[in-house]
Amino acid sequence: MLDEVKFDPYKIIDSLDEEGRIRMASMADTLIDNASSNPAYVQELITTSKYPGALGQVAYMLLCLYATGKIVWSSGDPWMGKPGGWISKEESVGKKDLSVN
Numbered sequence: 891m892l893d894e895v896k897f898d899p900y901k902i903i904d905s906l907d908e909e910g911r912i913r914m915a916s917m918a919d920t921l922i923d924n925a926s927s928n929p930a931y932v933q934e935l936i937t938t939s940k941y942p943g944a945l946g947q948v949a950y951m952l953l954c955l956y957a958t959g960k961i962v963w964s965s966g967d968p969w970m971g972k973p974g975g976w977i978s979k980e981e982s983v984g985k986k987d988l989s990v991n
Contacts (some may be wrong), residue, residue: 902941
């Protein structure tokens with residue numbers, strides 16, 4: 891499962907200067923303040939970010955990346971066996987919903 895990760899959140903965090911990190915944390919705190927107004931997958935990150943240790947730190951990092959628009963939630967496809975999860979924004983640019991009339 892870990893082999894399927896296509897982006898490294900540490901690269902994004904490390905590429906920010908101090909002002910960018912402060913802005914990112916401020917945006918994440920805004921999401922935390924209004925937790926119930928977020929989608930369920932963001933609410934789960936908010937809850938998990940309160941845990942001590944690595945689990946909480948990773949959840950908070952993902953919350954920060956979501957708050958700044960670096961990652962998005964990709965719904966799974968149960969028919970094709972593809973699980974849902976977080977993907978980098980660049981991966982989702984080419985995605986389009988197609989409908990059959």
